[in-house]
Amino acid sequence: MMISSSVINITIRVPSLPLSLSSSPSNKTFPNTFFFKCRSSSSKNNNSDDNDFKDALSGMMGEQVEELLSREENKVLMDRLEKASERVEIARTELAFIEKQELALKQFKDYTQQLEGKA
Numbered sequence: 001m002m003i004s005s006s007v008i009n010i011t012i013r014v015p016s017l018p019l020s021l022s023s024s025p026s027n028k029t030f031p032n033t034f035f036f037k038c039r040s041s042s043s044k045n046n047n048s049d050d051n052d053f054k055d056a057l058s059g060m061m062g063e064q065v066e067e068l069l070s071r072e073e074n075k076v077l078m079d080r081l082e083k084a085s086e087r088v089e090i091a092r093t094e095l096a097f098i099e100k101q102e103l104a105l106k107q108f109k110d111y112t113q114q115l116e117g118k119a
Helices: 049-070 072-118
Strands: 003-013 033-043
């Protein structure tokens, strides 16, 4: 099995973002330019530059995101977001149940019309 190595250089420019997700004022901001140099080794059988790039970038950005999410000032927002996500999932489940009921009602109406037509 041959091992290949790929290097990806990336420059990303983004608007300055606050370090905090909370609404409290903060003078701290992220830099607006990020420079990444990703190095990845993969086997020839499974080599995919796209996957290498995604894995490397995900690892780097994941650390910054985790740092933001772990800040005490953001925990309340994250808890609210999690609760809202749970409510959305409950609503989706209930909507699916209602749609099944509506379909059953439509089928029943079609069946009764069919029976009335034969009578």
